[in-house]
Amino acid sequence: MSTTARPADALRADDTTRREPASPGLKKVGGVAGWIDDRTGAAKGVGYLMKKVFPDHWSFMLGEIAMYSMIVCMLTGVFLTLWFDPTQGEVVYEGSYVPLQGVEMSRAYASTLDISFDVKGGLLIRQIHHWSALLFIVALSVHMLRVFFTGAFRKPREINWVIGCLLSMLALIEGFAGYSLPDDLLSGTGLRAAQGFMLSAPVIGSYLSYALFGGGFPGEDIIPRLYSLHILLLPGILIALFTAHIVLVAVQKHTQYPGPGRTNDNVVGFPVMPVYAAKAGGFFFIVFGGIALISSLVQINAVWVHGPYMPNATTAGAQPDWYMLFPDGALRLLPGWLEHTTFGFTWAWPVIIGSLLVIPLFYAGMIAYPFIEAWVTGDQREHHLLDRPRNRPVRTGLGVAAFTLWAVLTFASSNDIMAIKFDLSINDITNALRVLTFVGPLIAFWATRRICLSLQRHDRETVLHGRESGMIVRGPDGDFHEVHEPLDPYERWTLVQHEAHEPLQLEADEVDENGVARKGGAKRKLRARLSEFYYGGAVHPVTPAELEAAHHDGHEHEAIESANRADESEVDPVRSVGAERH
């Protein structure tokens, strides 16, 4: 790795060396641009940005989808504010949806019905808003998985990973706040549960709930308050964090997948102008168009079905939006006997864990991970080349284990629906999921790590002995073997470019010259043990020497089968396959 120092004010010195030749076009564009540049000096910076190179890969579009659906969501959100009335005052509905005419309801619910039935195109805007919110959280979650499994969170991108985690968590809260606004039966039931969550907080629970709800539940303050959170405070923070996220991506330059020509010191891809302007700009319209298409065809959150919220009414099969299923699932799995009373004070653990701790713990784990991994592996270098997930079996295993835990909890949120659809006992399903909560992640870790190691070995096989061609050749001795096609250097590079990882090891001198044990020995031992866990038994990439060796006595590897063939090959070096391969 090059670490040539360079003065900070010339950080980008050799990035702007290419010069556009003067041309008639310069004059044409230069008029307005020149006027602005005279006043801002923007030409240099904007020109640099337009020439910035971004690498190309489908998985880099996940973050783009998140960004675009967030923009669509904010745009349609502004539309909705023009008709939505976020107050809980009671009105008698007189709009055009017949089944609810004459029913008493809050203005919030009545205006949501008006948007759906009396404002032309209002239903479309509402559905685009909801669908884009869901897509936003899907896309940012999958984007996070991509970043995690490819190691894109490593130095220097830890800050951006943390910002991303905060963005993701705020998006959940923003989504929940929005879901609670229409004041239909489902959203009110969600709010009721939320009040129960607040009540469970040790010491401050009832005060917290009475403060946020402006008194008892439901009161008439919560919807206006959530509204100001939903349309002002949270979007403001989201936009600020998102801007920081994007600026950091530009400053740090995008990571790239390993491959021929790609190094830790370069970015290989296409410039913004014109390629990414067209591709990314066009992709915004594709995402927006896709959301519009779904919103025209698939009904979402039909708020009129269950009627206005009444605290004593309920509906079976009620679930939050998909991204809130995992805490809801945790709430369903936690057994009631965990609740305890000590000194006359109530610890409602089943609620505290499921509602107040699960989400913060998930995000705390994600935020902490890059720092833990860096400490365990002792890796303090900058990384701009992504990992292939298989080359990091333990990290990939941990990621899949965490995902499995999330998935089990998410499924648990449908335990009643599963019980009905599959005609099973809900108690059996719940108990099974309780076990899976603990066992599932362990199995997932073990299996994923094994699969990664196998894939790495398979990569080695492919490099050493070429790709299976499917062609079977009969040798002069009447034996059969398959022809393997060697890889060209470009294909091979992708499979051998990664590092051979070694666990950190304890230094021999655990005692100093006076025979006194060095300080922090337990910490060092833990670190060595974790490092062994990370890198112990690692499969290393093929080296040129190994490939050379395989070419020389590679015959036994060629064979379809058997160890005794290997013995044969030593006494019988004349083999047709060897000739084909070299």
Place this chain on the structure above:
Amino acid sequence: MNDHTPQGEHDSTPVPLNQGHVQGTGGIPERFENPGLPPHVHRASDTDEQAAKRAERTIAGLFGLSMLGTVLFLVAYFMVDVDEMTFVPGIGDMSLSNLLLGLGLALALLGIGLGAVQWAKTLMPDEEVVEMRHPMRSSDEAREGFVQTILDGGESSQLTRRPLIKATLGGALGLFSLPLLVQLAGSLGPLPRNDLSVTFWNGEKGEDGTWTAMQRRLHLDPEDRPIKASDVTIGSVFHVLPEGLQSELHGAEKLNEITKASVLVMRLNPDEFQDTPQGRKARDWGYQGIVAYSKVCTHVGCPVGLYEQTTHHLLCPCHQSTFDVTNDCEVIFGPAGRPLPQLKIGVDAQGYLIAEQSFQEPVGPSFWERES
């Protein structure tokens, strides 16, 4: 794999912990060289003017489609009534206006997007460009200069020499957010006081917030009429609110009281109560097998809405807490930590069900000081 040791495992040299990652030299053999970018492969539209023309036509067609989509949206907006319905095979009935507006908008957007991407993929340069990276850290001089500027600032402002200013500034900065925080926390809502522990069953609420005990009749929700004990047949389940709640209260106050005072009334054969202390208490607090329980789940407060007549189980639809009515609504499954509170009932002179006393414990979700 037929060998037991993983391939490619090398004798590892111990790496000192305090040096972090060290690129070993001795044990690790030489590595492959990065072969550089593979040769560029031209697209059909780079070499064949015909193909380029075709691409141009495709792109123009997509942009044209977008304009058609806009026209469709406008036509649908002005021609289709908002309440017209239509049937779409495979999806079902839906609003025609929503369908056409959405399809028009989707076409308008997708036409632009797909056209632009097709343009980028077929006609724009596809030869990869290499840009160099530079380490993120500033040079040592820049870092030292930065630190020096801060130190100089501290020095020249005399902050370091005048600890009194330092301490008082720290105190002032530390405290100035308090007015805002106090205003916010203090004014958001009232203190809970006993609000979580009293319900409309407690009687009549005076102006000063105290309750005068009163035995309220059980009224059907939402019909708002009293219930004769003889009307509650075995196996039936009634949704009940206290007499007066539905007629006297309005708006938020009404919803708040409904939240706490909702009750389920069921009638069991008196023999069906279990012979446990709880079961006997449940029967005693009822009237001829008619029992009344809070409808508010003790987990997070959803209405406990499902009653299984044969097993006499109450099930909360939100998180599936299950309560056994024959045993004083003890939790037999799920996340609720406590049984549903029972309302002690009897009959008045006219034979209508009344609450003989209020709930003896707070209803609804657990909270810290609920037992005090």
